[in-house]
Amino acid sequence: MSDFFSPSWAESVRVALAAGPSEQVRAAKLQEYWDFFELIKSMYPASWALGCRDLASYLFVQWGGGTVTDCRIIGPDQPLGATYVLGMDYQDWKALHEGYDAQRTVMYRKILLEEGDLLEFFKAIYFFVESLAVIGSVPGVYPETLRSIVPVR
Numbered sequence: 157m158s159d160f161f162s163p164s165w166a167e168s169v170r171v172a173l174a175a176g177p178s179e180q181v182r183a184a185k186l187q188e189y190w191d192f193f194e195l196i197k198s199m200y201p202a203s204w205a206l207g208c209r210d211l212a213s214y215l216f217v218q219w220g221g222g223t224v225t226d227c228r229i230i231g232p233d234q235p236l237g238a239t240y241v242l243g244m245d246y247q248d249w250k251a252l253h254e255g256y257d258a259q260r261t262v263m264y265r266k267i268l269l270e271e272g273d274l275l276e277f278f279k280a281i282y283f284f285v286e287s288l289a290v291i292g293s294v295p296g297v298y299p300e301t302l303r304s305i306v307p308v309r
Contacts, residue, residue: 160249160296161213161229168294169215170227177286178293189282196283198222204284205230205238206267206291210246214238215291240272252292258285261292 158165176197182190197219203226205214212232218225230236244252244267252261261267262285269277277284 157295157297160253160298161208161211161215163229165294165296166215166227166229168296169217169291170224172290172294173217173224173227173287175290177290181286181289193283193286196280200280200283202239202280203237205236205241206288207241207243207270208246208249209243214241217287236271238272240277241270242267243270244268249292250298252288253294253296253298256292258289258292261288 158168177190177193199222200219203216203218205216207214214230214236215227216230216236216238217227244261248256248261248266251266252258262281267288
């Protein structure tokens with residue numbers, strides 16, 4: 157199991173996103189919902205920089221051709237270059253990993269769009285929410301405190 161926001165965790169996220177939601181998750185919603193999800197996924201051209209504010213780092217996810225074409229951690233001094241930049245606190249990342257609902261994460265503004273066209277982003281919100289749920293399901297080590305993972309400057 158990889159440390160949260162490490163390069164190996166980002167690689168696990170890439171694999172999980174490419175695979176998509178599990179059969180168990182898919183069984184809980186109508187097939188039409190998943191047909192729409194797959195349609196959006198097949199033509200989604202955007203990228204996300206999903207930030208952990210407490211770490212000042214981002215998970216960069218680039219979509220293209222129906223899959224993830226790039227997935228890596230971007231440090232605080234690197235350019236983001238993403239279509240959409242979103243930020244979330246460490247405690248909310250940890251809660252998502254522990255099973256907090258991805259839809260509520262968005263609805264209750266635990267993750268916020270900080271850069272990018274709001275209307276265009278929300279046109280594919282169901283795709284984003286399901287992808288965020290997949291990211292939250294990726295195994296990782298989330299320390300109780302950030303002290304153990306925040307680099308000393």
